[in-house]
Amino acid sequence: MKKFYKNFDNYYDMKAEIDEFWRLGVDHRNEKGEVEKTVNKYHPERINYVVRDVTNETNGAKTIRLGGKNGYLPPFLAGQFVLFTIKTADSVATKAVYMASSPTERGYYDVLITKDGDPVADKLASVQIGDELQSSGPFGHFNYKPLFQGKKLVFVTSENTVAPVTSIVADEVAKKANVTIEIIDISADENSAIYHDHLTKLAENSNVNVTFVTPNTFTLKALQTMITIPEQYRYFLVGNKDNVSDWKKEISGLEIKDNHIKVEVPYITIKELASV
Structure with a gap:
């Protein structure tokens, strides 16, 4: 049977790259746990923040600038959110709070807090510079592809x-x-x-x-x-x-x-x- 795929553009270039990969390939069996470390870096179970700035917007809304407590924040896709959970005496509330800043800004997340009347909005609306917060995320598929x-x-x-x-x-x-x-x-x-x-x-x-x-x-x-x-x-x-x-x-x-x-x-x- 004729191997027609050899007629595809750049077939031999790609084959050469694959052969070189196998020749120089690294045995990853001794790197136990490295994948988990990488996943946790980009998608940690929890993100710890320090409030770096609070800006009053119109209609009682606020933009909160969050910096990483350890100086690092996971990357995110434009349109994503983080989840904040607030426990009060009567309830536990979890809410998606969306990033308003561009992912190109790697040093912080800007998030918008509006007067929605729920426990998460009420708690975040009261934070001050220097306060510490924690969320999970980033999450979400409201992205442009x-x-x-x-x-x-x-x-x-x-x-x-x-x-x-x-x-x-x-x-x-x-x-x-x-x-x-x-x-x-x-x-x-x-x-x-x-x-x-x-x-x-x-x-x-x-x-x-x-x-x-x-x-x-x-x-x-x-x-x-x-x-x-x-x-x-x-x-x-x-x-x-x-x-x-x-x-x-x-x-x-x-x-x-x-x-x-x-x-x-x-x-x-x-x-x-x-x-x-």
């Missing part, structure tokens, strides 16, 4: 869930990627929208456009005005369950394929403790 998702993106978010969008867009701008991005930020008031100035600045001298709309003006008709040739875009929605359901319904009116719409609903669980 250019190889599969093209070069034209639409992000739809509300102000309380704007952090992962900010992280993804900041990452693409930092990499000077050839990507066209439309951000639709649904806020009651544009002037007080969280990260209004930051998003506007990211849009300067880049292929990023930011549009602030009120909840009642996010309609199919408005989308048709904002997005030209909508079928060429991939859509990323992040918000609470009811919001993303409503947004997806309007976007579906553009005849967008369901697998071209990615949805993220931030995770939170609160377990009530039995009284003694």
